[in-house]
Every structure is written in C-alpha cells, then in structure tokens.
Amino acid sequence: MPDYQLEIKQVVDYPRCRIYREFVQTLIADRSIRTNGGSGLFYYTVLCSYANFRTSYRRLDGITYTVYPGEWVCRVSELTACFRVRFQHKALSILKALQDRQLITFTQLGHGRLVKYSIKGWRKHNTVLDYNCPCQKESGFFFMPIAVATELISYGKASEMDVVLDLWLSAIYKDSQVLGSEVGPVVYLRNGTGNPLLNYSDLAQRWGLSRSTVGRLLKKLADLDYLTLMSFPGRTGSVIYLNSYLSTMFQVSDVMVDKDEVAMSLNIKLHIPEDADTAESIPDDPKVCVSDQLISVSKSQVEHIVRKVAQVLETQGISCFNCPKSSVKLYPLSGDCTEAVKGSGEKSNVLRIGMVIQCGNNHPIYSFELTMTPISTDF
Structure with missing residues (x-):
C-alpha cells in the first residue's frame, strides 16, 4: 500500500529580533532556570535590556552621570543581582569576557562601586533618539542582532537561560519559506533548508551539551510551559513551538498547536x-x-x-x-x-x-x- 508526503503551501531571513524588556525581567526573576554557563548570551541580553535609546542622566552617590544611547551606568551590586551571580567579582569577570569578544566596553567608576558600559554597534540595530529624557528599563523593547546571538551561543557551554533565549531568538512565525510556521511560532535555526525539524545531536553541538542533557533540558522547559516539544517516529526528528510567544511579541492570543497539523505542514509521512x-x-x-x-x-x-x-x-x-x-x-x-x-x-x-x-x-x-x-x- 503506497504512502505519500503531503504538503500544503500558502524568503526572508531577518537580521535581528525584537526582545521585550518585560520578557527579560521575567527571565531574571525565574529561579527555576539556571544561568551558570560560558555562552554569555543571557548576560549580553540583560545588558542590552538596560541600555538607553536616548541621552539621559543618572545621579549616583552625589554625582550626575551622562548616559548616552547604547550605554548605562549602575552599581556593581545591581549588575550582580541582574546576572544572578553571588559575588561582584564574578559580574565584573562576565563584563571582561564580553569586552574581550568586542561586544561591549566598560569602565569602573566611584572607586569600583559603579560600572558604566556601552553596547558596541548599538546604533546599527536600534534607533537612537536625539532628545534627552529618562529611559524606562522595564517596558518597551530593543533589537538583538541574530549574528551576535549566534556567535555567543556557539561560545562555550550554554546555560539553561542561554538555551531559552536561543530558542526565542530563533522562532519564526508565518514565514512562507519555513515549514510549520503557519501553525505557530516554530524554532528554526536558519540552516537554509526551510525545515524546522531538529535532532538532539545538532542541538547538543550548538549548545555545547550532551544529547542526554539536551533531552532533559527540553523536557524541563516543556514542563515549565516555555515550549511545546513534538517528536516524530524514527529519525524524522523533533519540532519545537514556543508557548506565550504571540502574546509576548504581538499582544495577541496564543495558538494551540496540533501534532497532526504540524506533521502535514512539515511533509511528515501520511499513511x-x-x-x-x-x-x-x-x-x-x-x-x-x-x-x-x-x-x-x-x-x-x-x-x-x-x-x-x-x-x-x-x-x-x-x-x-x-x-x-x-x-x-x-x-x-x-x-x-x-x-x-x-x-x-x-x-x-x-x-x-x-x-x-x-x-x-x-x-x-x-x-x-x-x-x-x-x-x-x-x-
């Protein structure tokens, strides 16, 4: 009896992704997701979420500092809390690692109690406003360049939080060139095939983890309702859909993803x-x-x-x-x-x-x- 693949059709590769500051604050507050790792994607995202879009002024310890677009000044203790590390020297070592990779520059001020940093290439990917005004840090959004995110995730061992951000930055919704994106926001690693099917070996290599660790981590994120993981028989692979993506990115209701619908959109065997x-x-x-x-x-x-x-x-x-x-x-x-x-x-x-x-x-x-x-x- 013959089997068939059935495809239902309805080319863009976006250089950057919109990230909402409120979403970053949610990740910082979620203690169920670990941040220990050597990738640095989470730490860089936190720094970007606090960077200014316009010039503002911040007064710390009796001194007023001018903060230009792409910059921010804060106490080292505040940065330590945002990075979710225990010691201030660890937060400074993270800044040093990002600076060595030519992603930021930073300077310690106030006898080492303060730090002022600048995101390199900020003006290229984010609009810079000419007027002076205080900048809110827990609302609005910024743009993350995909090339920088890909570079970071491939550097060292990714933390659980790095993986969450990598999946979020790789999500595609309603792009005719990516199979399955009409069904919902699907994770697509931009490999040029237009097919979002993944296997644990590729993910393990991408994140610097073992295959068994990848399997446990994806199951954990699914249990925490960060994603919906669909595995297909044999060596077909798995597909990952992000939960709460549409409500966060577009303020619209999230969609329920049906496995049969996904199978048809991805050309899975139809018996x-x-x-x-x-x-x-x-x-x-x-x-x-x-x-x-x-x-x-x-x-x-x-x-x-x-x-x-x-x-x-x-x-x-x-x-x-x-x-x-x-x-x-x-x-x-x-x-x-x-x-x-x-x-x-x-x-x-x-x-x-x-x-x-x-x-x-x-x-x-x-x-x-x-x-x-x-x-x-x-x-």
Missing part, C-alpha cells in the same frame, strides 16, 4: 489505510468533485487525503467542509499532473493538485495547492 484503496472511486459524496484527469493515485486515496486536509483547515478556522452549501473541487495543476524529481538516486512522481472550496452556486472562496510525494516502503 493511506488499506480500506482506502479498495473502492474504485470516491463514495457517493456530492460535496467532493475529483477530475477524471487525476489518474496518478486512486480517487479513494485522494478523498481520504482531502478529509485529512479538512481537519487541518478546520483548526485554522476554515470550517466550510461542514457547511451543506459548500463543495470541493480537485483538479491537476499540469497536463500530466506529475513531475520527475530525484531523491536517493531514484525518481518518483510528485502529484500537484489544485483544491478549490466553493460556496453556493460554484462561487470559489478558498484556493489551495496540495503536493503529494510517494514514499517507498521497501526495506
């Missing part, structure tokens, strides 16, 4: 049951009209797939399949409705089907393209 191929044609259903030119697969198999598509579209708010006034029309998108593709040294037939949902007197309201790729089940 046709045995009884779907026993009938010579689609059961008597006036709502589904299949062109006689669709000869590459049996009509009964196409009808089975259409019903699966109906379940997916219904989760996205398109419930026309349940309406008695609607009908579905399937037709080939080319003369022979197949094209030769190469894979693993062999050729297979890819079936491209147009699907139109009509309402009333054959009035089209939705159009989709279905792509079906046969999968060999020989071992």
